[in-house]
Amino acid sequence: KAGVTQTPRYLIKTRGQQVTLSCSPISGHRSVSWYQQTPGQGLQFLFEYFSETQRNKGNFPGRFSGRQFSNSRSEMNVSTLELGDSALYLCASSLGRGWAEAFFGQGTRLTVV
């Protein structure tokens, strides 16, 4: 059974550009959450999607957005990139709301220059 797949693994972008990251959850999992990991702020929750609907959102500016498709795959988008957006972006997959186990992908390392 394949795990959580995030693409791309590494990305370098310039300030002001936008970026789209992709996450394919474990087969059968319907909930996808996104987290940002930085040395200064640690792991912070971005948003959670279930059945193509955003159910929960963290304290991030509107430049951060996401969506989920009918096959449960999810994308997150960051517009007008800032240097401070450089981070490891992690996606977590679970069966659904209320389930205990959440499995993470390898992450996408975004560097903004």
Next chain:
Amino acid sequence: GEDVEQSLFLSVREGDSSVINCTYTDSSSTYLYWYKQEPGAGLQLLTYIFSNMDMKQDQRLTVLLNKKDKHLSLRIADTQTGDSAIYFCAEKDTDKLIFGTGTRLQVFP
């Protein structure tokens, strides 16, 4: 507020037991977790405990939960060099995880 605290570093000799501690703030958390992160990798779910349990054992891992003190610990028996990593505790708040700062475990021969 939401705050999960861990000590930053732990150094142990190979073969000894490691104990990583965590304190959390939300008494309504349903589940508490331990994740492991190796360099350049994502988070690996090690184990989790339901909030109405006091202890959970899974091979070399033992999780202890003290709800009264909001204290969670992870004991790794017979620690190996492959256990060197950063360990994060997390609490579940609705459907998001709130993570601690992580404890870097270093295992020396």
